[in-house]
Amino acid sequence: MSWHKPVRLGVGLFGLVAAVGVYFAIGSRQAAPTAPPDGRLDPNAILETAAAVVQQSRESEEDFQVTADRTLSYEDGTAKLMGVHISVKRRGGRDYLVTAKEAGAGKDRKDLALKGSVVLEASDGFKLTTDDATFEDATGMVKAPARVSFTKGGLSGSGRGMTYDRKNDVLTLLAEPDVTMAGTESSAATSFKAGGAVLDRLMDVLVLSGGGHAQRGEQTFDAETITARLGADEDYVRSIEMRGNARVAGGGGALDAMSAQAIDLSYVEGGDILDRVTLTGNAAAALTGKKKDAGTAQGGARQLVGGALDMQLAADGTLVHASGHDGIRFDLPGTDKARPSSVQAKTFDANGTEGAGLTSVAFVDDVVFREVGQNGAATRAARSRTLDLSLDHDEVTSAMFRGSVAFEDRGLAACAAQVRYSPGAGSLSLSGADAGGGPRASDDEVAIAAESIDVVLQNTEIDARRTVKTVLRPTREARGTCLPRVEAAKTGATESKLPGLLKQNAPIYVNADRLGYAGAGGAATYTGNASLLQGETSIRADELRLDQSKGDLTASGSARATLILGGKSSIGRAEEIRYEDATHVVSYESRRPPARGRGTGRATGAPAAPPSSASRGAPVPRGAVPAGPTQAYLFGPQGELRAWRIAMALTSDAGKADRLEAYDNVILKVETKHATGERLTYFAEDERYVITGTAVAPVCLVDPNRATTGRTLVYFRATDKILVDGNEETRTQTKSGGACATSPAR
Numbered sequence: 001m002s003w004h005k006p007v008r009l010g011v012g013l014f015g016l017v018a019a020v021g022v023y024f025a026i027g028s029r030q031a032a033p034t035a036p037p038d039g040r041l042d043p044n045a046i047l048e049t050a051a052a053v054v055q056q057s058r059e060s061e062e063d064f065q066v067t068a069d070r071t072l073s074y075e076d077g078t079a080k081l082m083g084v085h086i087s088v089k090r091r092g093g094r095d096y097l098v099t100a101k102e103a104g105a106g107k108d109r110k111d112l113a114l115k116g117s118v119v120l121e122a123s124d125g126f127k128l129t130t131d132d133a134t135f136e137d138a139t140g141m142v143k144a145p146a147r148v149s150f151t152k153g154g155l156s157g158s159g160r161g162m163t164y165d166r167k168n169d170v171l172t173l174l175a176e177p178d179v180t181m182a183g184t185e186s187s188a189a190t191s192f193k194a195g196g197a198v199l200d201r202l203m204d205v206l207v208l209s210g211g212g213h214a215q216r217g218e219q220t221f222d223a224e225t226i227t228a229r230l231g232a233d234e235d236y237v238r239s240i241e242m243r244g245n246a247r248v249a250g251g252g253g254a255l256d257a258m259s260a261q262a263i264d265l266s267y268v269e270g271g272d273i274l275d276r277v278t279l280t281g282n283a284a285a286a287l288t289g290k291k292k293d294a295g296t297a298q299g300g301a302r303q304l305v306g307g308a309l310d311m312q313l314a315a316d317g318t319l320v321h322a323s324g325h326d327g328i329r330f331d332l333p334g335t336d337k338a339r340p341s342s343v344q345a346k347t348f349d350a351n352g353t354e355g356a357g358l359t360s361v362a363f364v365d366d367v368v369f370r371e372v373g374q375n376g377a378a379t380r381a382a383r384s385r386t387l388d389l390s391l392d393h394d395e396v397t398s399a400m401f402r403g404s405v406a407f408e409d410r411g412l413a414a415c416a417a418q419v420r421y422s423p424g425a426g427s428l429s430l431s432g433a434d435a436g437g438g439p440r441a442s443d444d445e446v447a448i449a450a451e452s453i454d455v456v457l458q459n460t461e462i463d464a465r466r467t468v469k470t471v472l473r474p475t476r477e478a479r480g481t482c483l484p485r486v487e488a489a490k491t492g493a494t495e496s497k498l499p500g501l502l503k504q505n506a507p508i509y510v511n512a513d514r515l516g517y518a519g520a521g522g523a524a525t526y527t528g529n530a531s532l533l534q535g536e537t538s539i540r541a542d543e544l545r546l547d548q549s550k551g552d553l554t555a556s557g558s559a560r561a562t563l564i565l566g567g568k569s570s571i572g573r574a575e576e577i578r579y580e581d582a583t584h585v586v587s588y589e590s591r592r593p594p595a596r597g598r599g600t601g602r603a604t605g606a607p608a609a610p611p612s613s614a615s616r617g618a619p620v621p622r623g624a625v626p627a628g629p630t631q632a633y634l635f636g637p638q639g640e641l642r643a644w645r646i647a648m649a650l651t652s653d654a655g656k657a658d659r660l661e662a663y664d665n666v667i668l669k670v671e672t673k674h675a676t677g678e679r680l681t682y683f684a685e686d687e688r689y690v691i692t693g694t695a696v697a698p699v700c701l702v703d704p705n706r707a708t709t710g711r712t713l714v715y716f717r718a719t720d721k722i723l724v725d726g727n728e729e730t731r732t733q734t735k736s737g738g739a740c741a742t743s744p745a746r
Contacts, residue, residue, distance in 0.1 A: 041082070047073040052081070068103070077107030084114065095123040100133075111136050118144075126152040130162070141165060148173065154182030155234070159197065171199040177208065181237075187272040188217030190237070194226065204230045214240070219251030223263070236271025239264065246279075253317040254357065257286040260309075274317070279309040287319065287394075302394060305329040306348075314354035322350040322358065330361065334372070338395040338423060339380075343387060344368040357394065363387040369399065371423070380457070381485070382407040382419070396423050404434050408484040409457045414441040415482035416453070428455040436481045439464075443484075445496045445520050445548075447474040460519035468515045468526065472498060472508040472546075496520045496548035500581050500654035501563060502534050509533045510544065521549045530555070536569070538562045539577065551581030559588075566656025570636035572646070575629070584650040588632035592644045592664060631665065638682045638689075639670035657684045666691065670717060674702045677713070687717035699724075 041048060049071040069083030086098040101116030112135040120128040128150040134143045142164040149158040157180065159173030177197035183189035195210020205227060208214075212226030224244025228237050242248075246263040250256070253274060261281030268275045279285060287302035304311075307326025314320045325347040334340035345363035352358035369382040385403025389396055399421040401407070407414040407421065407428060416439040417432030430439035430453040439453040441462060450464035464470075471478040502508055513528025523545060526532075530544040532555075542557025555561065559577040563570045563586070574588035631642040636657070643662035651658045660682035662668075668675040668691070677691040677699040691713045693699040699713040701722065710724035 041070060042072050042080075044074060045072040045080075046075050047071075049073075079105045097121045124152070126150065133162075153235075156180050156182075168202075173197040173199075179206075183217075184272070187236075190214060190216040192226070192228070204232070204234070206230065212242070217251065220247075220249050222247045231269075231271065237267060238271065239266045241265075254288055254313055254319040255285055255311065256288045259284045268315075273315055274313055276313070277309075277311045279311075281307065283307065283309040283324070285309060285311065301331060301333055303329075303331045305331075316354055318352065318354050318357050320352045320354060320357075322348075322361075324348055328363065330363075332394055332396065335395060339371045339373060341369070341371040341396055341423075343370075343389070345387070352391075357391075359391050361389040361391065363389075367401070369401070380407070380409045382421070384419070398422055404436070405430075406482065410460075411484055412441060412443045412455075412457070412460055413479075413482045413484040414439075414453070414455055416440070426457045428457065429453075430455070440480065440482045442474060442479040442482050443520070445472065446517065446524070447471040447479045447482075448515065448517065450515070459522070460517070461522070462515065462517035462519075464515040464517070466513065468512045470510045470515060470524075470526075472496075472510060472524075473505070474507055478507050497551040497581070498548070499546070499551050499553040499579050500584060501553075501565070501579055501586065501650060502537065506534060510546075512544065518548075523547050523549075536562065536564050541577070553579040561586075561588075565636075565650065568637050568656070570634065570648070570657065572632070572634040572636075573630075574632035574646070581654075584652065584654045586648040586650065588634055588646040588648075590632045590644055591629055593629050631667070634660075637684065639668055641669075641680070642667040643680070659683055670715075672704055673715075675713065675715070676700045689713075689715040689717065691715070 050069070052068045052071045065087050066081075067085045068081035070081070072080040072082070081103040082101070084098075084100045084103040088096040088098075098114075098118070098120050100114040100118045102114070104113045104115070105111070114133045114135075116131065118130050118133050120126075128148065130144045130148045131146040132144065135141075136143070142162075144162040147158060147160050148162045150156065157178060159175065159177040161174030163172045163174065164170070165172075174196055177192065177194055179192040179197070181190045192206070192208055192212070192214050194208035194212040196208075198207045198209070199205070200207070208226040208228075209224070212221070212223055214221035214226060214228075221240065221242060223242035223246035225242070227241040227243075229239045229241070230236070231238055240263075242263040242265075244261065246258075246260055248255070248258040248263060248265070255274075255277060258277065258279060260279035260283040262279070264276075264278040265274060266276040267273060277285070283304075283306050285304045287304065304322065304324065306324035306328040309322065309324040311319060312321035328343075328345045328348045330343045330348065332338070332341050343361075343363055345367045346365035348361060348363045350358045350361040352360070364386050367382075367384045367387045369380075369384075369387060371380040373379065382399075382401055382405065384401035384405040386401070388400040388402075390398045401419040401421065403417065405414075405416055405419040407419050414428050414430055415434075415436060416430035417434040418430070420429040421427075430441070431451075432439070438449060438451055440447070440449040441453055441455060441464075442448065443460070448462060448464050448468065448470045450468040451466035452464070454463040455461070476483070498504060498508065510524075510526055510530070510532045512526035512530035514526070516523075516525040516527075518524065525546075526544040528542065530541050532539040532544055532553075539553070539555050539559070539561040541555035541559035543555070545554045545556070546552070547554075555577040557575065559574050561570075561572045561577050563572075572586075572588045575590040576587075578587045578589070579585070580587075631644055632646045634641045634646050634648070638657075638660055641660075641662055643666040644664040645662070647661040647663075648657050649659040649661070650656065660680070662680040662682075664678065666675075666677045666680045668677075668680060668689070670689070675689075675691055677693045678697060679692045681690040682688070683690075691699045691701075693709075693711055693713075695711070698709045698711055701708045701713055701715065708722065708724060712723075712725055714723040715721070
């Protein structure tokens with residue numbers, strides 16, 4: 001590629017052949033003619049001269065000398081020179097010598113033809129040879145119709161047919177140009193081929209057209225036209241410009257293959273190292289991975305695609321900067337540690353370091369991120385306004401999405417103003433509010449909104465904090481705008497099971513300060529001011545826990561519940577309220593305080609006073625002594641009931657109460673009747689109460705007119721019938737006045 005200046009210096013000498021025309025125009029200065037020998041070269045010549053010498057000086061340009069072994073002049077004005085030598089000495093430049101077996105001039109002495117072993121040699125070592133050449137004085141063109149070849153040091157080349165524009169200093173190889181520049185210790189040899197080639201000697205530019213092809217070591221270059229810009233001494237290529245279906249392949253560097261409508265390659269001084277690459281129009285670049293040990297276990301290819309790409313390389317061939325616009329796509333293959341991924345955006349900008357390659361990539365506008373799961377699993381996808389990727393040897397270590405982010409994975413959608421994705425951990429961190437609201441996540445089972453949400457994607461584990469609002473079995477409206485574009489296929493194996501005492505096809509609203517969600521089929525734990533609402537049903541506590549694999553529900557810490565069973569309200573309070581779906585039992589339980597000494601407690605059998613505001617969980621005034629534990633409380637069709645533990649068994653469909661059990665210091669109020677005992681069993685079907693006591697603490701039933709005690713008491717509410725110790729209307733002790741006798745403290 002460094003041959004054009006020698007050609008310029010050499011081929012330009014074809015213009016000097018015009019000196020021969022000058023010679024014939026002004027006549028030669030030579031010795032007096034001598035008689036030709038008996039063997040004349042051409043009997044038709046009117047004049048033959050031997051050892052002719054012409055010397056013409058042009059002080060402003062060059063000194064030249066034309067010599068010939070013989071000259072022949074003809075009557076029609078034409079002439080021939082045999083054994084031609086044209087030497088040129090340029091002032092301050094190179095010397096040239098042009099030789100040919102024969103030179104001919106027309107009668108107008110304007111056009112010259114050199115024939116037979118035409119050789120041009122320059123003092124800098126350039127040598128060009130051809131069989132025939134012509135000079136047209138009117139156009140300033142030198143033409144060679146046959147094959148032309150040249151050499152200069154490690155540069156060599158050939159072509160079929162040549163024109164040289166002396167006025168503009170442009171050399172054209174008409175067909176089959178084949179140019180080779182020998183390599184050096186640090187660079188491979190380069191060869192050029194094309195349909196034609198043009199060398200602009202003033203601009204130091206070589207243009208290959210008609211389908212240019214270049215080979216540099218294992219790297220190939222192909223385009224409709226290839227323009228090579230050369231160094232000042234034509235010993236290396238400064239840059240290569242490729243136009244029209246341009247393609248570059250191989251080479252073993254950071255860029256394994258490239259294609260575009262236009263490709264520009266710039267080399268550092270000396271031409272050994274590729275410095276910068278620009279691709280324009282349907283641009284694509286395949287990148288060579290730097291982490292050889294990881295391989296591409298998941299398949300795929302490292303590549304950049306866009307309308308235009310610009311890339312910078314380090315001295316070791318590492319890609320250290322890349323940018324682009326108009327339909328960008330950045331693909332990374334899967335490895336043993338990372339899934340295959342792809343990012344699309346309008347623009348991007350990437351930076352890296354020598355030896356490590358790209359370490360960060362920023363995408364802007366209409367960002368679409370995709371990551372294919374292992375073994376063809378469902379695709380993870382995200383959309384945002386911007387995306388910042390952190391890379392470690394082409395593996396994504398973190399991804400920060402900003403601006404109306406929507407992340408999808410197997411039917412889960414996670415949305416926020418900002419989402420950080422950690423591929424190694426498979427986790428998301430959602431923060432910030434956008435037009436759709438604050439952080440939120442939803443699937444078919446739950447919709448969650450909070451000020452901050454963390455998600456582990458593998459099992460859809462969610463940690464939501466501050467002002468948590470959730471909807472279980474959400475409608476599309478309840479899920480809002482945070483919806484996955486592709487719903488996950490349902491297998492039924494991991495679907496959530498809700499407590500049977502709730503309606504299964506209606507949304508359930510659960511709020512708290514924090515939520516720990518273990519995914520479909522796992523547990524959902526709400527802590528801090530937790531509340532569950534579904535229609536008139538409500539449950540509140542310090543903590544709510546839903547076991548979605550069993551359908552169990554536990555409310556702990558100042559638990560309160562209003563349940564609608566069989567169309568009737570059941571209101572309860574306890575330290576813990578628990579529903580077990582397998583047995584359809586709702587339990588209300590409070591921890592009983594340690595027994596106190598004799599005389600410090602209330603009289604056995606005396607009805608307890610209604611719970612104070614403190615016992616119901618109301619705030620305790622500053623400086624006041626907090627109230628101790630209070631019994632579980634339940635108010636419903638069975639009446640008003642207190643005990644340390646109450647268990648309500650529901651029907652098989654969990655639609656209404658079937659039986660109720662109360663244990664330990666039971667206190668019951670049914671309309672005007674009050675009863676105390678150690679255990680109570682209530683049968684909802686016939687409204688039957690069975691209360692048992694002990695010898696120390698017998699059952700006591702009080703109505704406005706009398707008090708009755710016994711070991712066992714059965715009360716039929718519908719008929720107002722009472723059985724005491726198995727005997728109707730037979731009481732162990734009956735006392736008028738409506739109060740039971742005092743018994744020892746329990």
